[in-house]
Amino acid sequence: MYEDFASDLAVTMWADFDETPARDGPTVSIADLSTVVVDGNFPWTIVTVETEDGTVGVGECYPSPGVHEIITDYLQPVLEGENPTDVERLYNLMRASLSGRGSQQGVGTIAISGVEIALWDLTGKLLDQPVYQLLGGKMRESVLVYADCHAGEAMVSSAQEGQEQETYQPEAYAQAARAAVDDGFDVVKFDLDVPSGRSQNRKSRHFDGPEIEHKRDIVAAVTEEIGDDAEVAVDLHWNFSPETATRLCRAIEGYGLAWVEDPLPPENADAMTALANRVDVPILTGENCYGRHGFRDLIEGQGVSFLAPDVPKVGGIAETKKIADMAETYYQTLVPHNIGSPVATVATAHVGATVPNFYGLEYHAREVPWWEDLLVQEVPLIQDGRIEIPDSPGLGIELDWDAVEAHRKE
Structure with a gap:
C-alpha cells in the first residue's frame, strides 16, 4: 500500500525526475535493492543495487536503525525499473518519495546516502569507469x-x-x-x-x-x-x-x-x-x-x-x-x-x-x-x-x- 503511495507521490511532485532521458544504445534497469548488516565495531549496513542483467553496485549507510525498512519497503518500489546511471535524477527522486518523512535529514537521508553510493558503483561498472572519473x-x-x-x-x-x-x-x-x-x-x-x-x-x-x-x-x-x-x-x-x-x-x-x-x-x-x-x-x-x-x-x-x-x-x-x-x-x-x-x-x-x-x-x-x-x-x-x-x-x-x-x- 505504501509502495503505491510513495511512487504516486514521487511522480506527482517530481514528474521531471521520473522522465527518463532518451538514449542511443541499450540500457539496463534496476531490479532489486537489498541490505546486510556487518557486525563490526559499529553495525555497518551494506547496500546492494542490482540490475536485471545481474550487475551489482555496492554502497553503505551510516549505522542507524530503520534503514533496511526504508530501502526495501520505500525506496525499492520507487527505483525499480529505473536506469541506474541517472544517479542525480534518482537521488532527487528518492528525496521526493520520502518528502516529509526524513529526506531532508535523519534516517531517510542516511538510507538515501547508502543507495546513492551503490548507484555510483553500479554506474561505474556499467560504463567501465572508476567513480572518480x-x-x-x-x-x-x-x-x-x-x-x-x-x-x-x-x-x-x-x-x-x-x-x-x-x-x-x-x-x-x-x-x-x-x-x-x-x-x-x-x-x-x-x-x-x-x-x-x-x-x-x-x-x-x-x-x-x-x-x-x-x-x-x-x-x-x-x-x-x-x-x-x-x-x-x-x-x-x-x-x-x-x-x-x-x-x-x-x-x-x-x-x-x-x-x-x-x-x-x-x-x-x-x-x-x-x-x-x-x-x-x-x-x-x-x-x-x-x-x-x-x-x-x-x-x-x-x-x-x-x-x-x-x-x-x-x-x-x-x-x-x-x-x-x-x-x-x-x-x-x-x-x-x-x-x-x-x-x-x-x-x-x-x-x-x-x-x-x-x-x-x-x-x-x-x-x-x-x-x-x-x-x-x-x-x-x-x-x-x-x-x-x-x-x-x-x-x-x-x-x-x-x-x-x-x-x-x-
Missing part, C-alpha cells in the same frame, strides 16, 4: 587517512601488544599514539571527553578546573610522545557548553593540535562559529549535518577551519562533493568523518581524489582485525596511512561475501 577526474593519486585511536578499552586494545596502561590515563594515550604512528599514520586523534575518575555532573556540560587539567595532561602526554612525527587531534563529541569549551580549548592551545572536533552540540552553527573566533585552535565539525543546506551556515560563517561530512550519512558521494565545492569558495578544508567499513571508506576516498580542499579521512577500526578481510585484494587497502585511489570500474573494490556472511549481524 565520473565525478570529473582525480586531482591526487592517493588520500591521507588519519587514525582515530578512540579512548578507554578500544584505544588500549588497538595499541601494540605488551603496552598496557590504566584506561583513560595520559600514559595510555601516549602509548596508543605511538603505536598508531609506528603503523604509518601521520595524523592521530583521541577522544578527550573521557572520565578522569572524579565525579562530575556531565549533564550540565560544565567541567571544573581539575577536569580540564586532566584533559590538558592527556594532550601534553600525547604531543610529547609524538613530537613532530605526526599531527594530533582531539574529539569532544558535542558535550560542552560554550563556557567550558572555551576554557578547555584555551588550556590546550599551546600544544599545536591539528584540530579540536565538535566541542559544542551540533544544532547551533552560530555558537560554533563564535567559539571558533574566541579560541586559538582550529575547530572541526559537521558529522551531524545533512546535505549542503545543513553545511551552509557553517560555511558562510567562516568560523570553523575544517568540515567533516560523513558520506554515507550526508547524502552520498555527489552531495559531499557539492559541500566541498561550497567550502572551497571560503577556503575551508574537508576532513570527512568515517566510522564505516571499507565500502564507506573507499567511497569517501573517491570524493577526496576529486576536490582540491580535501585533507584526509577518518579510519575508525584499528581494533577490528578483520576489517581489511571484507575485501578481495592482494595488498592492504590502507598502507602507511594512505589509500591509493582504485582505478577499476565503480568504487574499484570487491567485497568478500564469505567474510561478510561470517561477520553478519542478525
Whole structure:
C-alpha cells in the first residue's frame, strides 16, 4: 500500500525526475535493492543495487536503525525499473518519495546516502569507469587517512601488544599514539571527553578546573610522545557548553593540535562559529549535518577551519562533493568523518581524489582485525596511512561475501 503511495507521490511532485532521458544504445534497469548488516565495531549496513542483467553496485549507510525498512519497503518500489546511471535524477527522486518523512535529514537521508553510493558503483561498472572519473577526474593519486585511536578499552586494545596502561590515563594515550604512528599514520586523534575518575555532573556540560587539567595532561602526554612525527587531534563529541569549551580549548592551545572536533552540540552553527573566533585552535565539525543546506551556515560563517561530512550519512558521494565545492569558495578544508567499513571508506576516498580542499579521512577500526578481510585484494587497502585511489570500474573494490556472511549481524 505504501509502495503505491510513495511512487504516486514521487511522480506527482517530481514528474521531471521520473522522465527518463532518451538514449542511443541499450540500457539496463534496476531490479532489486537489498541490505546486510556487518557486525563490526559499529553495525555497518551494506547496500546492494542490482540490475536485471545481474550487475551489482555496492554502497553503505551510516549505522542507524530503520534503514533496511526504508530501502526495501520505500525506496525499492520507487527505483525499480529505473536506469541506474541517472544517479542525480534518482537521488532527487528518492528525496521526493520520502518528502516529509526524513529526506531532508535523519534516517531517510542516511538510507538515501547508502543507495546513492551503490548507484555510483553500479554506474561505474556499467560504463567501465572508476567513480572518480565520473565525478570529473582525480586531482591526487592517493588520500591521507588519519587514525582515530578512540579512548578507554578500544584505544588500549588497538595499541601494540605488551603496552598496557590504566584506561583513560595520559600514559595510555601516549602509548596508543605511538603505536598508531609506528603503523604509518601521520595524523592521530583521541577522544578527550573521557572520565578522569572524579565525579562530575556531565549533564550540565560544565567541567571544573581539575577536569580540564586532566584533559590538558592527556594532550601534553600525547604531543610529547609524538613530537613532530605526526599531527594530533582531539574529539569532544558535542558535550560542552560554550563556557567550558572555551576554557578547555584555551588550556590546550599551546600544544599545536591539528584540530579540536565538535566541542559544542551540533544544532547551533552560530555558537560554533563564535567559539571558533574566541579560541586559538582550529575547530572541526559537521558529522551531524545533512546535505549542503545543513553545511551552509557553517560555511558562510567562516568560523570553523575544517568540515567533516560523513558520506554515507550526508547524502552520498555527489552531495559531499557539492559541500566541498561550497567550502572551497571560503577556503575551508574537508576532513570527512568515517566510522564505516571499507565500502564507506573507499567511497569517501573517491570524493577526496576529486576536490582540491580535501585533507584526509577518518579510519575508525584499528581494533577490528578483520576489517581489511571484507575485501578481495592482494595488498592492504590502507598502507602507511594512505589509500591509493582504485582505478577499476565503480568504487574499484570487491567485497568478500564469505567474510561478510561470517561477520553478519542478525
